[in-house]
Amino acid sequence: MTTVETAPPRPAAGPLPKGRQKTGRYFAYGFLILSIVPIVVGYAWLVIATVSTRTRGLLPINAEGGIGGLTLSNWDFVFDGAIWSAMLNSLLIAVAMVIGVGIASTSGGYALSRMKFPGRRGFLTMTLVLHAFKAEMLLIAIFFVLRFLGDIPIIGGFIGFNSVGGVALVMVALELPLGIWLMKGFFDNLSWDMERAALIDGASRFRVWWQIMLPQVRPGIAALSLFTFIVGWNAYLVPFTFTIGTKVANMPVFLNQLISDTAPVNWNLVAAVGLFQMIPLIIFFIFTQELLLNIYAGGTKGT
């Protein structure tokens, strides 16, 4: 025998009860806050250390061991010429990289994405394979190349060994595979129709690239610029290897020189220089972040 059971009336579907919604949100926020605490504490220490003579935990300590002893003496380096020279060199390397990688990647990425030419596939695989070689493996070979470049009359002094230009050149070359592949990916996602329409409207291929396609990949250019700027700004190995002395040292090399001197390391000074080094990155990020967020919000809008 079968009995027909009537199911109890179900509550109307709708938003969760207020109480449960709130607990859920508290839990999520609690988790997020907990996970960023170490990072925040780290930065907090960095900031506090720069204005203290010594620190215990997050607290500044004076000579007697009590709380206090705040000082601005760690920032004295700002009045020293060496830091500004290092900063200028870092900036030169970073900007040269943004421009060099930007131009080569947007044009190269477009060609690889849109044009047919012999060796295209081979080139794509090669760049990817070569990207696997770390810069460390190539240091000696690059040294010979830079020596050779340095012997070229007139321009040799700007792009040879122990020059900012030479360092920038090497850094651009090492960053290009990533840049070209990244930009190729962005161009691949654009519709052919838009390009065809522009060709029919009377644009040359170069104009199509410049006026129609580049504006569509702006988020990609922003991302690539930010990445390369950071890489260039923080570059250590290549500048350290291919420069001698403080005149052509960039920020990370300068920072390293502070540590490796024979005198006991003043960590508070190192912290101050480190914080100082971050400032341009923060500024750069503020300017590009809106474009960067665009990537995740649908990228090529309106197509």
Place this chain on the structure above:
Amino acid sequence: MRVELDNLSKSWDDVIGADRITLDITDGELVAFLGPSGCGKTTTLLMVAGIYKPTGGTISFDGHVVNEVAPKDRGIGMVFQSYALYPHMSVFGNISYPLRLQKLGKGEIKERVQAVADMMGIGDLLDRKIAQLSGGQQQRVALGRALVKQPDLLLFDEPLSNLDARLRLTMRGEIKRLQEDLGITSIYVTHDQVEAMTMADRIAVMSKGVLQAYDVPEALYDRPKTLFVAAFVGNPPMNFFDVDIVRDNGDFRAKSEAIDLVLPQDRGEKAAAADGKVIMGVRPEDINVVGDATPPAEGLTLNGEAVVVEPLGREDLVGISINGVDMRVLVDKTKEVAVGDTISLVFNTSRAQFFDPETELSLLWA
């Protein structure tokens, strides 16, 4: 502008996009390229536009071969399925782009853009961003951009496919009216045979890169030269039956296990020429349910069972099975046919088509 395609071909390695297309388009004519996706119609259009380089044959505009002429120098305007508008420009920026590339004066550009925009009914949207427009408005902008340079030839690549059904109907009429008013020679690529039938002066039916037929719409509908054309043109599609043509007391009859129909003398004679098996095609509207208007006729009436009833509003599309042979028939709403009903059907064999099953060519018109 007069357009002639002569043995136009395009292939990539071993893939054939278009195979020896030959046709001519007279000045002011609207020709539709009709076919299923992948049939080569867009490939052919892009060759006419100059985007693809032909691998064989020639394209001539007004008698001049233009194979090597760049797209921008061909005097064409093109409208794409995806609209292909420039999203970083305003409506004005989009429509004026071709004129700005021609380096015309600011005043003239403004004047011509405004005139075209007014004609397209988007004159008050010139400052808008593309993303702020609806699909229909975007399509008008695309059309305006194609028209603003006053092209000699307009190319449409499935321009209405992304619009909703109602808007498609409106735009269809508008494009046709505009094309007639301006008298611009046009090529219109579509997979929608209703669009092709209603808009085109002539239709080029394509399949697998080959031009199947090129004729006025009525001719394609009433006198299809190949099985493909018969099957592709017309909605709902034609019904096909495998039959034997036999001669019986001077009458030609189409016979199979399920079917036995008398054929008119002229068509029967041609169909019998293939001796034996042929494919007979009858359009859904040429099969009528027996009633007051269509009395049963000797040798033309068969009984079948309704298996599917699809209401179309004005009439029902009824799937009918006659001894296992399926067909679709348009039935008047008032007949109130229900699934399972047995109905008597009168076949209008004077409009039946016959095809050779081997060559798939028409036995009547080829």
